[in-house]
Amino acid sequence: MKKKLLILIGIIFLLGFNIPYKYNSEKAVNYATLSAEKHSRCMCAWYVMKALHRGGCFPCGIYPAYGYVDILPKLNAKEVTSDFKRGDICVLSQNSKSQFGHIAIYNGKKWVSDFTHDFYPSNVYKKESSYKIYRIKNGWNTANIWVSPKDLFEYVNVLINNYSRIKI
DSSP, X not given: OHHHHHHHHHHHHHHOOEEEEEEOHHHHHHHHHHHOBSSXXXXXXXXXXXXXXXXXXXXXXXXXXXXXXXXXXXXXXXXXXXXXXXXXXXXXXXXSSOSSOEEEEEOSSSXXXXXXXXXXXXXXXXXXXXXXXXXXXXXXXXXXXXXXXXXXXXXXXXXXXXXXXXXX
């Protein structure tokens, strides 16, 4: 019996599974806004994921910010292209100054991560980065937290190689 249960857990882990969660964007936005520092600490993903978790989102781990282009859809976030609303999440790609990329949540006036800023946190992002905006609907959602081993290896490698930039 134990062997069958272990095999089943292994299959679920390898294939992924959907986990229900109830999300409230107001809780996430309020937490993000109150937690933001004056200047960047290079911990945008940590701050935004803590805010999303405070809003009820299923915790999915910490990855480099650019990796959330793959992670947010697994949390049932939908990409939006216009009419940004309070609670929307922006993910900016890597650039020559940041191997992490950037992630922030919109509070209705500014974009908030580990600090408060305009849409682009710096001119380098404006010149070199692409972006995607996501929205998680309020209410019940499902999360599928499986990450491919190849992507997981890449994310861990970026975090290890750039760890010295993080201001703890």
